[in-house]
Amino acid sequence: MLAVAAERVWKYFGDYPALRGATLHTKRGACLALLGRNGAGKTTLLRILAGLSRPTKGEITLLGQSAGSHESRRRVGYLGHGIGVYDDLSATENLVLFGQLLGVNEPAKAAAAALELVGLTRVKDGLAREFSRGMRQRLAVARAFLHEPELLLLDEPFTSLDDRAIAVLQTLLAGALRRGATIVMSTHQIREAMELATDVALLERGQIVYSGPQTAEMLADPGWLYRTYGDKGAGDRSARS
Amino acid sequence: MTRGLIAALAIARKDLRTELRTKESLNASASFALVILVLFSFAFDLGREEIYAISGGMLWLVWSFAGALIVNRSFARELPNDCLDVLVASPAPAWAVFLGKAIAAFFLLILVEAISLLPFGLFYNIAWYDSAGSLLVVMALTTWGITVVGAAFSAVTVNVRLRELMLPVLLYPILIPLLIAAMGVTTGLFSGDAVPGSAAASLRLLAGFDVMYTALALYLIEYVLVG
Numbered sequence: 490m491l492a493v494a495a496e497r498v499w500k501y502f503g504d505y506p507a508l509r510g511a512t513l514h515t516k517r518g519a520c521l522a523l524l525g526r527n528g529a530g531k532t533t534l535l536r537i538l539a540g541l542s543r544p545t546k547g548e549i550t551l552l553g554q555s556a557g558s559h560e561s562r563r564r565v566g567y568l569g570h571g572i573g574v575y576d577d578l579s580a581t582e583n584l585v586l587f588g589q590l591l592g593v594n595e596p597a598k599a600a601a602a603a604l605e606l607v608g609l610t611r612v613k614d615g616l617a618r619e620f621s622r623g624m625r626q627r628l629a630v631a632r633a634f635l636h637e638p639e640l641l642l643l644d645e646p647f648t649s650l651d652d653r654a655i656a657v658l659q660t661l662l663a664g665a666l667r668r669g670a671t672i673v674m675s676t677h678q679i680r681e682a683m684e685l686a687t688d689v690a691l692l693e694r695g696q697i698v699y700s701g702p703q704t705a706e707m708l709a710d711p712g713w714l715y716r717t718y719g720d721k722g723a724g725d726r727s728a729r730s
Numbered sequence: 731m732t733r734g735l736i737a738a739l740a741i742a743r744k745d746l747r748t749e750l751r752t753k754e755s756l757n758a759s760a761s762f763a764l765v766i767l768v769l770f771s772f773a774f775d776l777g778r779e780e781i782y783a784i785s786g787g788m789l790w791l792v793w794s795f796a797g798a799l800i801v802n803r804s805f806a807r808e809l810p811n812d813c814l815d816v817l818v819a820s821p822a823p824a825w826a827v828f829l830g831k832a833i834a835a836f837f838l839l840i841l842v843e844a845i846s847l848l849p850f851g852l853f854y855n856i857a858w859y860d861s862a863g864s865l866l867v868v869m870a871l872t873t874w875g876i877t878v879v880g881a882a883f884s885a886v887t888v889n890v891r892l893r894e895l896m897l898p899v900l901l902y903p904i905l906i907p908l909l910i911a912a913m914g915v916t917t918g919l920f921s922g923d924a925v926p927g928s929a930a931a932s933l934r935l936l937a938g939f940d941v942m943y944t945a946l947a948l949y950l951i952e953y954v955l956v957g
Contacts, residue, residue, distance in 0.1 A: 539819045542957050557956065563821040571812020577748040589740040590820040592733060632816070 491550070492517045492640050492671035493538065498547030500533050500695075507533040508544070509695035515688065517552075520662070520672040522682040522703075524714060525692035531675035532570070534692065535644045538673065539567040552639055552671075563592055566638030568646055572629035576618035580609050580628055583617060584635060591636040603631040607657050623651035630658050634665070641665060643674035647681045655681065679711035691718050734829075737822035741830025742837075745807065749838060754807075756838060759799040763846040766792050771853035781854050786917030789850065790909050794876055796846075797839045798898050801880025804831045805888040814888065814955075824952035828881060832947075835877040843869055861919040868919070871936035872912040875943065879904050882947040885954045904943075911935045 493515040500508040508530045515521045525531045536542040538549060540557030549556035552564050574583045581600050588596025604610050607627040617625055626649075633641065641662070647655055662672060662685055676682040689707060691699040691714055699718035706713045749756055770788060808814035817827050851858050858865055883900045887893040911932040918924025 536815075539815075540956065541815055541818055559821055559823065562819060565819070567816070567819040569812055569815050569819075571815065573811055573813055573816035575744070575748060575813060576810060577751050578744065582744075582747070586740055586744050587816070587820070590737050590817070590822045592821055 490517050490553075491515065492519070492552055493521075493549075493673060494551075495534070495538070495549045496547055498534070498537065498549060499545045500530075500537060500542070501545045506695055508537075508547075510547070511692065511695060511697050513690055513697055513700060515671060515673060517671050518666070518669050519688045520666055520685045521674070521688045521690055522679070522686035523673060523675040523690050523692060524677075524679065524682075525675070526715075526719075529692040530695040531692055532644055533695075535567075535642050535673070535675055536569075539565065539569075539642050541567075541569075563636075564639045566633045566636065566641045568629060568633040568641070568643045570644055570648075572625050574617050574625065574628050574632060577616060579614050579616055580604055580620075581613045583628065584631060587632050588635055593636050599635055603635050606634075606661070607631040608653075622649075623654050626650050626654045627657055630654065630661060634661050637665075637668070637670075639670055641670060641672045641674075643672065645676055645678075646674055647676060647678040659685065683708055683711070689714065691715070693719055733821075734823045734826040737820075737826040738829040738833065741817070741822070741827055742833040745804075745831060745834030746837060748807065749803075749834070755800045755803040756842070759796040759838070759842045760845050762799060763792050763796040763842055764849055766795070767846055767850050768853060781856065782921040783917065785854060785856055785920045786913040786915070789916060790872065790913045792846065793839070793843050793873075794902070794905060794909055796842050797835075797873070797876040797880060798901060800838050800842070801835050801877060801884050801901075802894055802897050804835050804881045804884040806884065806893065809888065818955050824955045825948040827955065828885065828947060828951040831884070832874075832878050832881040832944075835881055836874055839873050839877055840869065843873065856920050858920060861922075864919050865916065867933070868912055868915050868936070871933065871940055872908060875908040875936065875940050876905060878940065878944050878947055882943070882951065882954070885951060908936060908939045911939075 491514055493513060495511060495513040497510045497512055498508050499506060499510055511530065511534060523531050537544050538551065538556055540562055551561040554561040578586065584600035584603055585596045588599050593599045604613050607630055609624060609627055612620065617628060620628065646658055650658065665672060674682060683703065686703050688701065689703050690697050699714065805814065808817060847858055850856065880901055883897050887896045890896050915924065915929050915932045918929055
């Protein structure tokens with residue numbers, strides 16, 4: 490059973506094709522590290538999966554539902570580049586609001602549990618604008634996990650996180666995988682991603698050039714995938730053949 | 731549907747709470763309305779009848795400009811920390827996000843209008859409270875029209891760099907029929923010479939405008955928010 494099925498997805502911004510027929514299949518319960526250099530199309534693909542943008546061409550289903558449908562949004566958690574919390578609301582107010590929007594049964598209770606999980610109970614009534622950067626990031630992580638989503642879409646989740654926030658995020662991701670959730674995360678921090686990833690996909694200029702299970706070579710050498718399947722690798726392969 | 735309404739109310743509560751804490755647009759809008767009303771009262775030396783003749787027009791021009799300051803922030807409020815992405819990615823339907831924003835803007839503009847009625851009565855010597863009930867109906871219908879169209883264009887222009895300039899350019903041409911009707915009815919209420927048939931037609935126009943643009947905005951907002 491597939492958690493993500495993206496078939497020949499194209500996305501144009503004006504005349505520029507950010508995605509050029511990208512095809513991606515992810516099994517349920519997998520943790521997919523979506524790799525690629527800047528401008529490869531990772532964020533565009535994740536935004537389309539999250540229902541924030543429409544593909545120009547192609548079809549996408551998430552957990553058997555059309556991407557962007559009410560049902561798929563209810564089962565998906567999204568953590569983008571921005572932290573997605575309101576500076577002028579307290580930590581609790583932020584999470585209760587998102588709990589209500591996400592259809593959580595007891596938003597106040599879920600908010601309290603989530604704050605406990607990320608270590609922000611002590612400052613639950615403080616405004617987010619008064620938090621340090623690390624605390625705000627932990628609040629964002631709590632927000633993304635609030636409704637225990639079946640599919641997590643994370644856009645460079647480790648970028649600019651402090652050590653504590655990285656530890657919190659890795660613990661939550663490991664917990665999500667244990668309960669059978671699927672994770673798709675784009676990242677440049679290959680080492681952190683490889684600790685959790687079961688599958689890897691490499692996006693190059695809007696196309697998926699590799700998609701498959703994580704291998705020993707990837708763990709041993711983070712640059713191996715780029716060298717083997719990236720532009721240079723493709724050049725080498727064609728030269729060899 | 732019920733989930734959508736719950737989400738809309740949650741978003742409206744959030745917008746009102748953050749606005750009452752920061753007073754970003756409330757202060758600007760209320761100050762603008764008060765200053766313009768006071769300045770106009772000193773700028774022209776008008777007779778009693780002339781004041782009544784322009785009262786409705788002046789009031790709605792001031793309130794519609796004050797309204798632009800409020801609706802401008804409707805969706806722009808979601809830009810810091812990419813909160814708009816989180817709202818759009820949530821299961822709350824796009825129409826609920828929009829409805830919540832329009833409801834919050836409606837109450838904020840009604841508050842500004844209520845605040846400015848007191849100095850309006852004092853400086854222009856108009857006993858608006860004699861027709862307070864009817865005035866409230868006109869205010870509610872017209873303010874909803876301003877905020878629903880304003881919130882829709884706030885969503886359209888949210889990612890435009892010059893959105894503060896773009897919004898009024900888009901907003902006011904659409905509001906012309908609404909404002910003309912509101913000005914006529916309000917002037918009639920203050921001067922006490924409202925023609926019942928004409929006032930009823932204007933109220934029907936206000937209500938029709940509200941229904942039409944609310945339905946249109948609720949239907950189209952998903953195409954605006956999801957690029």
